[in-house]
Amino acid sequence: xxxxxxxxxxxxxxxxxxxxxxxxxxxxxxxxxxxxxxxxxxxxxxxxxxxxxxxxxxxxxxxxxxxxxxxxxxxxxxxxxxxxxxxxxxxxxxxxxxxxxxxxxxxxxxxxxxxxxxxxxxxxxxxxxxxxxxxxxxxxxxxxxxxxxxxxxxxxxxxxxxxxxxxxxxxxxxxxxxxxxxxxxxxxxxxxxxxxxxxxxxxxxxxxxxxxxxxxxxxxxxxxxxxxxxxxxxxxxxxxxxxxxxxxxxxxxx
Numbered sequence: 624x625x626x627x628x629x630x631x632x633x634x635x636x637x638x639x640x641x642x643x644x645x646x647x648x649x650x651x652x653x654x655x656x657x658x659x660x661x662x663x664x665x666x667x668x669x670x671x672x673x674x675x676x677x678x679x680x681x682x683x684x685x686x687x688x689x690x691x692x693x694x695x696x697x698x699x700x701x702x703x704x705x706x707x708x709x710x711x712x713x714x715x716x717x718x719x720x721x722x723x724x725x726x727x728x729x730x731x732x733x734x735x736x737x738x739x740x741x742x743x744x745x746x747x748x749x750x751x752x753x754x755x756x757x758x759x760x761x762x763x764x765x766x767x768x769x770x771x772x773x774x775x776x777x778x779x780x781x782x783x784x785x786x787x788x789x790x791x792x793x794x795x796x797x798x799x800x801x802x803x804x805x806x807x808x809x810x811x812x813x814x815x816x817x818x819x820x821x822x823x824x825x826x827x828x829x830x831x832x833x834x835x836x837x838x839x840x841x842x843x844x845x846x847x848x849x850x851x852x853x854x855x856x857x858x859x860x861x862x863x864x865x866x867x868x869x870x871x872x873x874x875x876x877x
Contacts, residue, residue, distance in 0.1 A: 671862055672874045676742040678859065679755060682851030683739060683844075691843045692737040692761060700839065701732065701831055730767060732828075737761040750870035753786040753863075756806065757844055762815070763832065774817040774825060780837060781809035782844045786852065788864035796864035798852050803845035805837040 743756035758781050765774040785801030812829055866873050 671859070671866075672744055674859060675753075675855075675863060676744050676755070678855055679848070679851055680739060680742055682854065683757070683847055686847050686851060688739060688844065688847055689737040691847070692759070692840065693734055695734055695839055695843065697734060697763070697835075697839075698730065698732040700835060730765065732763065732765050735762045735764055744874050746872060746874040750872050751788070751867050752801070753867070753874070755784050755786060755848075757782040757784070757848070759840060759844070763812075765828065772816065773821060774828070775815040776829075776832070777811075777813045777815050778832070778836065779809070779811040780840055781806040782841055784845065784848050788867035790864075790868070796861055796868065798855070798860055798864055800845070800849040800852055803841070803848060805841050810837055 738760045740758040740760060743758070745754045745756075746752070747754065758779065760777070760779045763774075763776040763778055764772055765776075766772045782803065783806045784803040787799050787801050788796055789799055790796050810833060812832060814825065817825060863873075
C-alpha cells in the first residue's frame with residue numbers, strides 16, 4: 624500500500640509540474656517553426672538590393688555608357704545653340720570668344736575620363752518604389768592645337784531614376800522605369816587646371832555647361848537604364864517586383 628500511495632503522489636506532482644510549464648514561454652530557438660509564405664521571397668541581409676545595383680551598374684557599363692558620354696559633341700551643341708531651349712547658350716559662346724576671336728575656329732571642348740561611381744538605392748516610405756542614384760564624374764577639357772589644354776574642369780552629376788513594379792495581363796511581374804532626371808543641385812564644376820587671365824572665359828563656360836550638361840547626360844543615361852531593366856535576370860526581377868508590389872522593405876543600406 625505504501626508503494627501504491629507513493630506512485631499516486633508522484634503522478635500528481637508530475638501533472639502539476641506539466642501544467643505549470645505549459646504556461647511558460649519556450650526558450651529562444653526551441654519554438655515551433657511558423658509556416659512561411661512561399662509566394663514571397665525573403666531577403667533579410669539585403670543581398671537582393673546589392674545584386675540589383677550591381678546588375679544595373681554592370682549593364683550600364685557593358686551597354687557603353689562611358690563611351691556615350693565621351694562622344695557627346697559638346698562643342699557642336701554649344702556652337703549651334705542646341706535649339707530654342709539653348710538659345711542663350713549660343714549668345715554666351717559668342718561673348719566667350721569675342722575677346723579671343725581665333726578661339727572660335729580652333730577651340731575644342733571634350734568630355735574625357737568618364738566614371739560611374741557607386742550607385743545609391745533608396746526604397747520609398749510605402750515600399751512600392753525604388754529610387755536609384757547614378758553618380759557620374761568626368762573631365763571637361765578645353766584646348767587648342769597650338770596651346771594645348773587651356774582649362775580642365777572636374778564635373779560631377781547625379782542622375783536619379785524611379786523604378787516601379789507592374790503586372791501585365793498575364794499576371795507576370797516586371798520592373799519599369801518611372802521618372803528619370805538629374806538630381807537638382809547635384810551638378811558640381813571644379814577647376815582643375817587653368818590660367819588666371821582666362822577667368823572671364825571660365826565664368827562664361829561654366830554658365831554654359833551648367834545649362835547644357837544635365838540634360839545632355841540625362842539623355843544618355845535614362846534610355847540606357849530603361850534598356851538594362853528589360854534585360855535583367857528574370858528571377859531577380861520577379862523577386863524584387865513581388866516585394867515592391869506587396870510594399871515589403873528589402874533595401875537595408877542606402
